[in-house]
Amino acid sequence: MTTWRETAREQRKELILEAAARVFARNGFQRATMREIADEAGIATGTIYLYFDDKRDLLLSIAEQLVHLIPRELPSHATPDEERSFIRCVLDEQLRVVEEYRPFFRAVVGEMWTDDSLRTQYLNRVLAPLVNTIELFLKIGIETGKARPHDPQIVARAMLGTVFLFAITSEMETGDYLSSARRDALAHELTDFFLYGVRQQPEEVP
Amino acid sequence: MTTWRETAREQRKELILEAAARVFARNGFQRATMREIADEAGIATGTIYLYFDDKRDLLLSIAEQLVHLIPRELPSHATPDEERSFIRCVLDEQLRVVEEYRPFFRAVVGEMWTDDSLRTQYLNRVLAPLVNTIELFLKIGIETGKARPHDPQIVARAMLGTVFLFAITSEMETGDYLSSARRDALAHELTDFFLYGVRQQPEEVP
Amino acid sequence: MTTWRETAREQRKELILEAAARVFARNGFQRATMREIADEAGIATGTIYLYFDDKRDLLLSIAEQLVHLIPRELPSHATPDEERSFIRCVLDEQLRVVEEYRPFFRAVVGEMWTDDSLRTQYLNRVLAPLVNTIELFLKIGIETGKARPHDPQIVARAMLGTVFLFAITSEMETGDYLSSARRDALAHELTDFFLYGVRQQPEEVP
Amino acid sequence: MTTWRETAREQRKELILEAAARVFARNGFQRATMREIADEAGIATGTIYLYFDDKRDLLLSIAEQLVHLIPRELPSHATPDEERSFIRCVLDEQLRVVEEYRPFFRAVVGEMWTDDSLRTQYLNRVLAPLVNTIELFLKIGIETGKARPHDPQIVARAMLGTVFLFAITSEMETGDYLSSARRDALAHELTDFFLYGVRQQPEEVP
DNA sequence: GATGAATGAGTGTTCATTCAT
DNA sequence: CATGAATGAACACTCATTCAT
Numbered sequence: 072m073t074t075w076r077e078t079a080r081e082q083r084k085e086l087i088l089e090a091a092a093r094v095f096a097r098n099g100f101q102r103a104t105m106r107e108i109a110d111e112a113g114i115a116t117g118t119i120y121l122y123f124d125d126k127r128d129l130l131l132s133i134a135e136q137l138v139h140l141i142p143r144e145l146p147s148h149a150t151p152d153e154e155r156s157f158i159r160c161v162l163d164e165q166l167r168v169v170e171e172y173r174p175f176f177r178a179v180v181g182e183m184w185t186d187d188s189l190r191t192q193y194l195n196r197v198l199a200p201l202v203n204t205i206e207l208f209l210k211i212g213i214e215t216g217k218a219r220p221h222d223p224q225i226v227a228r229a230m231l232g233t234v235f236l237f238a239i240t241s242e243m244e245t246g247d248y249l250s251s252a253r254r255d256a257l258a259h260e261l262t263d264f265f266l267y268g269v270r271q272q273p274e275e276v277p
Numbered sequence: 278m279t280t281w282r283e284t285a286r287e288q289r290k291e292l293i294l295e296a297a298a299r300v301f302a303r304n305g306f307q308r309a310t311m312r313e314i315a316d317e318a319g320i321a322t323g324t325i326y327l328y329f330d331d332k333r334d335l336l337l338s339i340a341e342q343l344v345h346l347i348p349r350e351l352p353s354h355a356t357p358d359e360e361r362s363f364i365r366c367v368l369d370e371q372l373r374v375v376e377e378y379r380p381f382f383r384a385v386v387g388e389m390w391t392d393d394s395l396r397t398q399y400l401n402r403v404l405a406p407l408v409n410t411i412e413l414f415l416k417i418g419i420e421t422g423k424a425r426p427h428d429p430q431i432v433a434r435a436m437l438g439t440v441f442l443f444a445i446t447s448e449m450e451t452g453d454y455l456s457s458a459r460r461d462a463l464a465h466e467l468t469d470f471f472l473y474g475v476r477q478q479p480e481e482v483p
Numbered sequence: 484m485t486t487w488r489e490t491a492r493e494q495r496k497e498l499i500l501e502a503a504a505r506v507f508a509r510n511g512f513q514r515a516t517m518r519e520i521a522d523e524a525g526i527a528t529g530t531i532y533l534y535f536d537d538k539r540d541l542l543l544s545i546a547e548q549l550v551h552l553i554p555r556e557l558p559s560h561a562t563p564d565e566e567r568s569f570i571r572c573v574l575d576e577q578l579r580v581v582e583e584y585r586p587f588f589r590a591v592v593g594e595m596w597t598d599d600s601l602r603t604q605y606l607n608r609v610l611a612p613l614v615n616t617i618e619l620f621l622k623i624g625i626e627t628g629k630a631r632p633h634d635p636q637i638v639a640r641a642m643l644g645t646v647f648l649f650a651i652t653s654e655m656e657t658g659d660y661l662s663s664a665r666r667d668a669l670a671h672e673l674t675d676f677f678l679y680g681v682r683q684q685p686e687e688v689p
Numbered sequence: 690m691t692t693w694r695e696t697a698r699e700q701r702k703e704l705i706l707e708a709a710a711r712v713f714a715r716n717g718f719q720r721a722t723m724r725e726i727a728d729e730a731g732i733a734t735g736t737i738y739l740y741f742d743d744k745r746d747l748l749l750s751i752a753e754q755l756v757h758l759i760p761r762e763l764p765s766h767a768t769p770d771e772e773r774s775f776i777r778c779v780l781d782e783q784l785r786v787v788e789e790y791r792p793f794f795r796a797v798v799g800e801m802w803t804d805d806s807l808r809t810q811y812l813n814r815v816l817a818p819l820v821n822t823i824e825l826f827l828k829i830g831i832e833t834g835k836a837r838p839h840d841p842q843i844v845a846r847a848m849l850g851t852v853f854l855f856a857i858t859s860e861m862e863t864g865d866y867l868s869s870a871r872r873d874a875l876a877h878e879l880t881d882f883f884l885y886g887v888r889q890q891p892e893e894v895p
Numbered sequence: 896g897a898t899g900a901a902t903g904a905g906t907g908t909t910c911a912t913t914c915a916t
Numbered sequence: 917c918a919t920g921a922a923t924g925a926a927c928a929c930t931c932a933t934t935c936a937t
Contacts (some may be wrong), residue, residue, distance in 0.1 A: 099391030101307035105932060115898045117934080126932065154476070181390045184383060184445060185305035209475060218475045225454070225466040226475060229439045232446075236438030239390065248431070260431040268474035269415060269424045269432060270360070289921095311907060321923045323909080332907065495900095511803035513719035517928060527902045529930075538928065566888070589802060596799045596857065597717030621887060630887045637866070637878040638887060644854030645847045651802060652850075660843070672843040680886035681827060681836045681844060682772070723911060733919045735913080744911065 084122045091129045095178030134179045137197045162258045169238040170249045202227050290328045297335045301384030340385045343403045368464045375444040376455045496534045503541045507590030546591045549609045574670045581650040582661045614639050702740045709747045713796030752797045755815045780876045787856040788867045820845050
């Protein structure tokens, strides 16, 4: 049973973590100062250390939150039998959740390339499960003859990479593809692209 | 005419820039110290400042080098008529050049998300030309009926994103997809993926 | 109402400022290091920056203290009617206060010649009021026929210059004219010099 | 006999010294860079070291030039018997020569307060002879009954201080008292001030 | 628990000086 | 003699972390 104290503590950690994520997303991990995070959270700098070991612990905890990017349950109302709507549902969900956790995402993304243990954590806890899920799905497709023969490892990464990039770049250029307004069009286009590529489809034999 | 002085100076800048790119790629821009860069280049710290204004100028100059990622000329031996081999050639070239400039790429990638002017420079000088080239190619495909109708803006970004991600992540996991050994397979798979997607192709009507 | 916090802060600033003044007076502004100032004050270098913006802010704050050189009130017990005792009182007071603020004085004097804004600040806030006060006194003397006709601008500067120079040079040579022991003699001689010059006085007509 | 080489070398030193004096006067000794001095002299930085030991040697050599402030010969056409014109001549000459060597003067003045050996050199070689000359003159005045009894040490310093201060401050405020236009008025006023002070002179008994 | 003043190690940058050309 | 590229010691300033209140 969780006591009231523990609950209060968790809420406090949450508050700080969100403030930190916003600041990291804004300025990058290195440039962000503990002072700035404390101000953003409306507390004193020293207080942060009552809940987190150090600055890096904040980042790792933020990265930890990204496990929420892993879909808890696959859409049952659209079975893989109807590939189109299934992929579409998954993409919709992914683009939505990525948008929701964008500050967390952006907070991690800058450090990921040069911080070995952060990257390892992120790869193992977040990316690997996602890749595996996609790979599994692709393999089943191949085995059931629904998908053309291909290397699921590469294609799975290609798919994930696409979403990943839209996630971190969407607001950089003029068109914010992740804004709810344009998300539909994006999911639609990507679904078709993943399924059919760009080539003109031959008339299907009925 | 370039004097000997100027040539020597350019070579020196090159030397320093490569050293800096390696260090930035290894440790990230912020963590890298001028001392470390000087050591990597085998010179004194003060010498760097004879060739570059400050630490940031190093990073911007490195980003500048990434214009080399833009293909100078499209493969003429494989016209867009034969889409498959054309795409394949372009992908081969891109994966190769991305591998060649990887330290420069990695040096920039960590700072890009939070450094506005660096990002702007990179987007305008490197990414935009690449996206435009792909978009143009896709539009022609659609107009000539070779490609199925789609939104070239989104698909172009999806394609570029795929290459981008392999570029920065390839050596992170066990499989380095950009190593010359595996590059062929990667290019092959991506070409098919871009052209056909994952869906089982119906028998083409002869 | 001033809180305890504010009072403590002011005392801390005072402590640091006095340490800085001593170090600047000893080594000059440029040669002085923040480390040395911190040591002199018995604190850490970083602490200085909690109270002052930067090294230069220290110097400007020290210069600010020199407004204390401006006499708050003219001696009332000796009216200008009795010029001799009046001048004597003013000189006594000036030589005393100059002695009290000597470290501050010496801290500023080296930088004043080449630092435009420091000089401007010092001239406007300290020197100009002093010159104006003397000028006014001299003008009254001329108008009332107590003083011989002269250019008060020049003479006021000459008087101030004399005190100024004794202030910064007194301890340089063997004889410290500002030491309380010799201050009396100095004030006495200067008073006579200012009033009568060096020339033998003709017998006054009774 | 001085060879041609030695003469050329002396001219070169002169050239560098004047450039250094200008730069020091402009920026102060500490802020001035050897590079800037070299540029001002139109030579390479390394060349300076062929003629001077180091940066400080430049300053000491400049200070050395200030011996020119010491009057070579007292004005014979105006004997001390006619005190007024004598003092006037000396003041005229001093104000003129001080103006001529102003860059050298200003170059030294900032460092003098905190550089012991520079100050000692300046005091012994320049100021002491000047003070002694004035003291001697005053003593004679007292002995011959031309001057009223006073402490020549203090008064000599007061006089010198006045000139000194006009020398270093004249161009700081709006009125440049050392410009040839105003120098006459300044010398005139100071002469009267030194002779008679500010007090209204009683009718001289004929 | 919460605070924020104090700490001091760490870093980008400058510049007097040297020396190979 | 003259040059100016190279050197590297030195220093102002920042900021994560601690701890007395």
